[in-house]
Amino acid sequence: MSPKFSRRTFFKVSGAATAGLTVAATLPKKFLSWAEEAGQKDMKQIPTFCELCFWNCGLIAKVENNKVVKVDGNPLSLRGRGRLCGRGNAALGALYDPDRLKYPMINTGKRGEPVWKRASWDEALGLIAEKMNVIKQKYGAESMALFSHGTGGAFWKHLLKAYGCSNYTAPSFAQCRGPRDMGFYLTYGSDVGSPEYYDFSKSKYIVLLGSHLGENAHNSQVQDIMSGLADGARLTVVDPRLSNIASKADHWLPIKPASDLALLLAWIRIIIEEGLYDKEYIAKYASGFDELRAAVQQYTPEWAESETTIASDTIVKVAREMGRNSPHVCVGAGRYAVWYGDDTQRSRAIAILNALLGSWGREGGYFFPAKGGVPEYPGLPDYPPHEEVPKLDDAYPFAALQTTTSIKQASISGKPHPIKGWFIYGCNLMKTMPDKQETIKALQNLDLVVAIDVLPAEIIAWADIVLPECTYMERYDNINVGKFKDLEISLRQPTVEPLWESRPSWWMTRELGNKLGLAAYFPWKDGEEYLAKRCESGGIDFAELKKKGVLVKTDTSSPYITADSQPEFGTPSGKIELYSKQLEEKGFDPVPKYTRHPQPPAGYFRLLFGRSSLHTFSRTTNNFMLTDLQKENALWMNAKKGKELGLTNGEYVSLINQDGVAAPGRIKVKLTQRMRDDAVYMYHGFGVHAKGMTRANNQGIADDDLISKYVIDPIMGGTAMRGNFVKIVKGA
Amino acid sequence: MQLFGVLIPEKKQLLATATDVVKGRAGLSLYASLFGLAIGFYAIAAIFIQGHAHTINTSNLVPWGLQISTYVYFALLSTGCTFVNFFGHVFFEKQYRPFASRIIFVGIITAVAAFFSLATEMGHIERMYNFLLYPNPKSPMFWMAIWYTCYLIAITWEYINIQTNRHSNRVMWGAFFVAIFTHSTLGSLLGSVSSRVYYYSALMPIYFLFIAFLTGCSLTTIIAAMTVKQQKLNENYHLHPFVTLLKIGLGLALLITFWRTMIGLSAHLEGSEVFSLTLINSVLFGIVVVIIIPYILLKIGTSANWLIFVGLFIMGTQLKARNDLVIGAFKIPLFRVYDMPEVVHYAPSMYEYLVVVASASLVTVMYIVFERSGVFEARAIKEDH
Amino acid sequence: MEQFDGKDILDIMHVDLQRALKKPRKERRWAMAIDLKKCIGCHACTTGCMSENLTPPEIHYRPVKEEEIGEFPNTGMRFLPRPCMQCDSPTCTPVCPVTATYKRDDGIVVIDYEKCIGCRYCLVACPYGARSADMGHYFTGDFHGKTYEVENSGEYGKSYKRKSHWHSPIGNARKCHFCIHRIEKGELTRCTTTCLGSATFFGDINDPQALITRLISRPNVFRYKEELGTKPMVYYIS
Ligand SMILES: Nc1nc2c(c(=O)[nH]1)N[C@H]1C(S)=C(S)[C@@H](COP(=O)(O)OP(=O)(O)OC[C@H]3O[C@@H](n4cnc5c(=O)[nH]c(N)nc54)[C@H](O)[C@@H]3O)O[C@H]1N2
Ligand SMILES: Nc1nc2c(c(=O)[nH]1)N[C@H]1C(S)=C(S)[C@@H](COP(=O)(O)OP(=O)(O)OC[C@H]3O[C@@H](n4cnc5c(=O)[nH]c(N)nc54)[C@H](O)[C@@H]3O)O[C@H]1N2
Ligand code: SF4
Ligand code: SF4
Ligand code: SF4
Ligand code: SF4
Ligand code: SF4
Ligand SMILES: [Mo]
Numbered sequence A: 001m002s003p004k005f006s007r008r009t010f011f012k013v014s015g016a017a018t019a020g021l022t023v024a025a026t027l028p029k030k031f032l033s034w035a036e037e038a039g040q041k042d043m044k045q046i047p048t049f050c051e052l053c054f055w056n057c058g059l060i061a062k063v064e065n066n067k068v069v070k071v072d073g074n075p076l077s078l079r080g081r082g083r084l085c086g087r088g089n090a091a092l093g094a095l096y097d098p099d100r101l102k103y104p105m106i107n108t109g110k111r112g113e114p115v116w117k118r119a120s121w122d123e124a125l126g127l128i129a130e131k132m133n134v135i136k137q138k139y140g141a142e143s144m145a146l147f148s149h150g151t152g153g154a155f156w157k158h159l160l161k162a163y164g165c166s167n168y169t170a171p172s173f174a175q176c177r178g179p180r181d182m183g184f185y186l187t188y189g190s191d192v193g194s195p196e197y198y199d200f201s202k203s204k205y206i207v208l209l210g211s212h213l214g215e216n217a218h219n220s221q222v223q224d225i226m227s228g229l230a231d232g233a234r235l236t237v238v239d240p241r242l243s244n245i246a247s248k249a250d251h252w253l254p255i256k257p258a259s260d261l262a263l264l265l266a267w268i269r270i271i272i273e274e275g276l277y278d279k280e281y282i283a284k285y286a287s288g289f290d291e292l293r294a295a296v297q298q299y300t301p302e303w304a305e306s307e308t309t310i311a312s313d314t315i316v317k318v319a320r321e322m323g324r325n326s327p328h329v330c331v332g333a334g335r336y337a338v339w340y341g342d343d344t345q346r347s348r349a350i351a352i353l354n355a356l357l358g359s360w361g362r363e364g365g366y367f368f369p370a371k372g373g374v375p376e377y378p379g380l381p382d383y384p385p386h387e388e389v390p391k392l393d394d395a396y397p398f399a400a401l402q403t404t405t406s407i408k409q410a411s412i413s414g415k416p417h418p419i420k421g422w423f424i425y426g427c428n429l430m431k432t433m434p435d436k437q438e439t440i441k442a443l444q445n446l447d448l449v450v451a452i453d454v455l456p457a458e459i460i461a462w463a464d465i466v467l468p469e470c471t472y473m474e475r476y477d478n479i480n481v482g483k484f485k486d487l488e489i490s491l492r493q494p495t496v497e498p499l500w501e502s503r504p505s506w507w508m509t510r511e512l513g514n515k516l517g518l519a520a521y522f523p524w525k526d527g528e529e530y531l532a533k534r535c536e537s538g539g540i541d542f543a544e545l546k547k548k549g550v551l552v553k554t555d556t557s558s559p560y561i562t563a564d565s566q567p568e569f570g571t572p573s574g575k576i577e578l579y580s581k582q583l584e585e586k587g588f589d590p591v592p593k594y595t596r597h598p599q600p601p602a603g604y605f606r607l608l609f610g611r612s613s614l615h616t617f618s619r620t621t622n623n624f625m626l627t628d629l630q631k632e633n634a635l636w637m638n639a640k641k642g643k644e645l646g647l648t649n650g651e652y653v654s655l656i657n658q659d660g661v662a663a664p665g666r667i668k669v670k671l672t673q674r675m676r677d678d679a680v681y682m683y684h685g686f687g688v689h690a691k692g693m694t695r696a697n698n699q700g701i702a703d704d705d706l707i708s709k710y711v712i713d714p715i716m717g718g719t720a721m722r723g724n725f726v727k728i729v730k731g732a
Numbered sequence B: 001m002q003l004f005g006v007l008i009p010e011k012k013q014l015l016a017t018a019t020d021v022v023k024g025r026a027g028l029s030l031y032a033s034l035f036g037l038a039i040g041f042y043a044i045a046a047i048f049i050q051g052h053a054h055t056i057n058t059s060n061l062v063p064w065g066l067q068i069s070t071y072v073y074f075a076l077l078s079t080g081c082t083f084v085n086f087f088g089h090v091f092f093e094k095q096y097r098p099f100a101s102r103i104i105f106v107g108i109i110t111a112v113a114a115f116f117s118l119a120t121e122m123g124h125i126e127r128m129y130n131f132l133l134y135p136n137p138k139s140p141m142f143w144m145a146i147w148y149t150c151y152l153i154a155i156t157w158e159y160i161n162i163q164t165n166r167h168s169n170r171v172m173w174g175a176f177f178v179a180i181f182t183h184s185t186l187g188s189l190l191g192s193v194s195s196r197v198y199y200y201s202a203l204m205p206i207y208f209l210f211i212a213f214l215t216g217c218s219l220t221t222i223i224a225a226m227t228v229k230q231q232k233l234n235e236n237y238h239l240h241p242f243v244t245l246l247k248i249g250l251g252l253a254l255l256i257t258f259w260r261t262m263i264g265l266s267a268h269l270e271g272s273e274v275f276s277l278t279l280i281n282s283v284l285f286g287i288v289v290v291i292i293i294p295y296i297l298l299k300i301g302t303s304a305n306w307l308i309f310v311g312l313f314i315m316g317t318q319l320k321a322r323n324d325l326v327i328g329a330f331k332i333p334l335f336r337v338y339d340m341p342e343v344v345h346y347a348p349s350m351y352e353y354l355v356v357v358a359s360a361s362l363v364t365v366m367y368i369v370f371e372r373s374g375v376f377e378a379r380a381i382k383e384d385h
Numbered sequence C: 001m002e003q004f005d006g007k008d009i010l011d012i013m014h015v016d017l018q019r020a021l022k023k024p025r026k027e028r029r030w031a032m033a034i035d036l037k038k039c040i041g042c043h044a045c046t047t048g049c050m051s052e053n054l055t056p057p058e059i060h061y062r063p064v065k066e067e068e069i070g071e072f073p074n075t076g077m078r079f080l081p082r083p084c085m086q087c088d089s090p091t092c093t094p095v096c097p098v099t100a101t102y103k104r105d106d107g108i109v110v111i112d113y114e115k116c117i118g119c120r121y122c123l124v125a126c127p128y129g130a131r132s133a134d135m136g137h138y139f140t141g142d143f144h145g146k147t148y149e150v151e152n153s154g155e156y157g158k159s160y161k162r163k164s165h166w167h168s169p170i171g172n173a174r175k176c177h178f179c180i181h182r183i184e185k186g187e188l189t190r191c192t193t194t195c196l197g198s199a200t201f202f203g204d205i206n207d208p209q210a211l212i213t214r215l216i217s218r219p220n221v222f223r224y225k226e227e228l229g230t231k232p233m234v235y236y237i238s
Helices: A015-022 A029-033 A088-095 A121-139 A153-163 A171-188 A219-230 A260-273 A279-285 A289-295 A301-308 A312-325 A343-357 A404-413 A436-444 A458-462 A505-515 A527-537 A542-548 A581-585 A639-644 B011-023 B028-050 B066-091 B093-121 B140-163 B169-191 B203-231 B235-265 B273-277 B279-300 B304-328 B350-372 C009-022 C044-053 C121-125 C190-194 C211-216
Strands: A044-049 A058-064 A067-073 A105-107 A116-118 A144-148 A205-209 A234-238 A251-253 A329-331 A421-425 A448-453 A465-468 A480-483 A487-490 A550-553 A605-610 A634-638 A652-657 A667-672 A679-683 A725-730 C030-035 C064-069 C076-081 C101-103 C109-111 C200-204 C234-237
Touching: A058 A088, A067 A088, A067 C044, A067 C190, A088 C044, A105 A121, A121 A144, A121 A421, A121 A448, A121 A465, A121 A505, A144 A153, A144 A404, A153 A421, A153 A505, A171 A343, A171 A404, A205 A219, A205 A260, A205 A312, A234 A312, A251 A312, A260 A289, A260 A301, A260 A312, A260 A343, A279 A343, A301 A312, A312 A329, A312 A343, A329 A343, A404 A436, A448 A458, A505 A527, A527 A542, A542 A550, A634 A639, A639 A667, B011 B028, B011 B350, B028 B093, B028 B350, B066 B093, B066 B140, B066 B169, B066 B203, B066 B235, B066 B304, B066 B350, B093 B140, B093 B203, B093 B235, B093 B350, B140 B169, B169 B203, B203 B235, B203 B304, B235 B273, B235 B279, B235 B304, B273 B279, B279 B304, C009 C190, C009 C200, C009 C211, C030 C211, C044 C190, C190 C200, C200 C211, C211 C234
Parallel strands: A144 A421, A205 A234, A205 A329, A234 A251, A421 A448, A448 A465, A605 A679, A634 A667, C030 C234
Antiparallel strands: A044 A058, A058 A067, A105 A116, A105 A465, A480 A487, A487 A550, A605 A725, A634 A679, A652 A667, A652 A725, C030 C200, C064 C076, C101 C109
């Protein structure tokens, strides 16, 4: 722990502070009765970490009368550094949401049209175990699958492994970061991490494509970029919309959507041709430079201008600025990357550009994260061997993680092998995966659907059995390891008792494990003991961790390349692969190639979407503290274009997409100068169709209702969702 | 000083009224008023028991709504009564005399009714004593409270004098000036708020006086016309002063409304958009309906019945005009964020409307009961028994 | 994290704060500075304050306004957070009939929840819209027994419980108070410590050494609606 944090006295009140209070005031006596000798009384403070998104910032709960009364950031946390974002501060809105799932429920009606029966835990888990046993007998253990998002998912993965199944997936791969991770993996042999290894605070030059930081409120990353800018870093943001961060940029490039790869390739070409690249670095660490150079010759700035609508001299100017600041440049790889279907290649282009600038492993570019972790629970039996079954993702050779899409497809077609049961942990699959009709088809084909959630989200209606998890404020959970320049280990612990009959995942999985005859895999008495043992075997002082919430291990290895600390690349060649033989072997372009994507037909707009700084997808759209500020989404539209269409600000409209799919509900028009006129934009997460979510239900329109078309990235199976076009229908 | 039968009804008259009410012989207007009072009280009780959150539609954006408008309205009615009483005594002595006690009585009762509404608006009415414990001489609201108290005392005194046939010009003048101070202070309460352009104006205290005069004229005209009918007095002779005063009132209202609007329109300050935003309403309603039409109506006829109609017309439109004035300042949010509308619309809740009913019913019930009991009949008071 | 002369600004301001607290109270002058270049519109300060002060629905002591400047493609954005300005010459205090709201000797404008009669005159009078009326709404409706909303937030260092509409602060005016309860304990205001852009500064401007004093003595500083003569203690750095 760095000593300066302790000075901020989040845990203790410094003696000096009270000195001022004893001084007599000059106001007449009658005023003194009040607000004069303030200073809040001490409340019980329990550190834990946030789960309103996956940044998992350390927080401190202030507890009185067994109720969490407020939260504060934990200054020890590297993810938050004592600060919480717009959502993280709304912990109480999640914890005390009266709409929460309160007890286990069994669906006695149909999937999608549930008739709920309140069940005991014993009954609900018993039923699940029974059905799992049947599935195992009939189809084999590999016929189950887990979708998960969130810290507790680890327990469910453990359960499935113990059961003999290896199908675990997360929408946060194929519907999110997958292409980015694979693009970098193919280039550097490692990905950019989560939290990402962007060294923004030290950058001299930053380029973002999309990546709407500030709205995308990844805590420490936002802090880093703002502090980098305050220290004089220059910033270019490529985005069809003036995002919050674009409004801070030196150059905002309102690119024609879907043409980023053209811009990137043009930049690569300029940097090569003008000799702006880090020659020593490339010579030492990279392979395939000449092939790259040859392959990008066609991508001139003028050509790029015609594709992107960005003026060629701006393109050249930015390229030169990047080159001038090399290697302290970070061309961010973004996070949400499933845009147009060639996303791995776009990410590859970003990776290549960074390589040319020499920013990988350099100050202000990408740092090398600290190493280490926490060992698993000691003495667990080995998992049973998996049955040999055809791999679901054979079609996508570089799917590092099983994709949701393949599981969905296997559930529908039974090929290459059948999937008959889903565990859905902390994913709202109805809103998260593209093409709802397909998802429904898959769900209808299953023998068992279990949803583990905290809220009656859309997906709940499709489950046979619903298990109410307690919120992150009420539970022990998996250990969280954060890889920054130092290693961070954080603990989630209950700040209050779980409300109603909700239970934590460690408990649910242990009980279910017992019923499945897997007790040997769940030897822990409780969540605390599970964590304590793991810490103990990793040499971590659990008592201290409990008290501080976060322990930071200073890493001894270097975040940057130095003479003594040379990088290793996990690629087949051991080098940065500017030209990818791996891709070539599988029949893909070894150097990214530009292909033009369809543009919206007349009368239609491309549907773009992103994050609200006050919400995390549908995770928070029912959070009363956040709905108090923002209860619905709006349709952002270029003001001039909107006026041409006769639209007024605040007017409600409805939307129909290119396939004639009409989104249920209505949405408010937001006429803005922040948008191009060929696209519209909305926050994802709204347009909830779940009656139990009383505040979120039917507020705004869901982007996911309009994403009937998606393009699969052939390299890794990501589902690109920004290729849908919508028409505005007045008078909703 | 004789209390029963002079200042308040005699006990047996009250009992008689009560029996009439029970027996169904009290007349429609009394029943209607009692019913109004009952549901009004129900609403007031509900507001106190359930709290504002469940009953009142005011908010951070519209901190003052119908309850404050109603307060202002009744306070203005009361002042108006005092003004008419004054001008009546000074300029139309004989013609005015038969109405003096009635009008000043209504002046008192409307002032009390104003508080009904105010009381339901306050977040902590039970702390009103803080006006005494922690006075703030800088606050127009504090001064308003002080003046209001003086005013109530003054008009009560005036009432006592009238009822006991010892009308004193000094007290009358006193009441007049106290009324002027009280209600111009009320005007200043809004007029001094520099942050709300819609209010901020040195015209405001004068505006309040003029409007008070007009609304007071309309109410007193109704009272006079009813009295004339009931006592079969000479319509032309006795109602003439009221027609004159009403016309003057309308003229003054036109003058002040016109200039307030014009000066407001020329402002280029944050929030002054309200003036242009509400221009059509201000012209159509604030001038045509509220001033021009009544004037034309007065030109059409001056029979007692007609005057009652005109009086009611002015009173009704003035209530809306007061509400427009109070909430106008909040139409454009001072700091517009999140989902706040560009123009704020406020619709009073059912409870808020019922508070108006309560205040109005209080006035009518008291008036009818006093009237039935013959308190207002001219009498010779024997001092020495 | 944001550095100033090589030091974390929170640390600098924390030290400044401890120094200020050693002085007699009337010699302190609390002020806030908000650097609009650094405000990224994350609204963390808004929700941070909601949590810190347990504010009920629709009461936000520190909203952040988002304003567009210019026309596409020459568009700019301004994010404008608005705490109470703690005006040196406030328009809200003179109007209060019962002196329930007044300026303390260290410049913080407070509301005495025990005195306030809830007339809302101060809401009308504040030119910044910085005041709210606590009408008694709860987020969690009738779910009282279980919720935190009736618990004490420690605002003003007191123990107010929002048990019913007879209990203050329900029925009162409410607003930002520069987190008196925190600063008197030596903690920076919540919006300062949670600000993702490190855009919010706090301290005693009577202290020439304090970071905030150095920041506000630059030409690129303005105060919101300064022309009204309210002499705000919140400085915006543009
Ligand atoms: N507040 C908040 N923060 C979050 C989340 C949240 O839910 N709420 N979710 C987190 C998660 S899981 C993720 S994956 C990230 C996602 O956050 P990012 O990785 O930042 O997502 P992007 O899709 O890059 O960013 C959306 C931006 O891309 C722009 N855009 C759309 N089309 C194009 C295009 O063709 N080219 C370019 N250059 N830009 C385009 C949009 O206008 C929008 O401004 O956010 C994370 N942070
Ligand atoms: N159309 C469209 N689709 C998208 C995106 C998009 O922008 N537009 N974004 C994509 C991205 S980037 C991602 S990362 C994915 C994310 O998609 P998902 O993985 O589905 O994640 P969330 O939407 O956060 O899932 C929220 C669910 O988790 C539940 N939940 C919240 N807290 C807990 C908890 O503590 N325990 C349990 N058991 N459940 C909890 C919530 O109630 C809710 O049902 O979506 C992707 N899909
Ligand atoms: S970024 Fe915000 S929502 Fe995400 S974990 Fe951190 S505080 Fe929570
Ligand atoms: S901002 Fe408003 S509430 Fe705050 S001190 Fe100034 S006038 Fe008063
Ligand atoms: S609401 Fe309270 S603080 Fe505000 S003016 Fe009225 S009594 Fe004073
Ligand atoms: S200083 Fe405290 S009360 Fe004021 S806005 Fe900041 S957090 Fe809220
Ligand atoms: S927390 Fe800071 S950066 Fe975020 S909106 Fe508030 S002032 Fe701006
Ligand atoms: Mo994501």
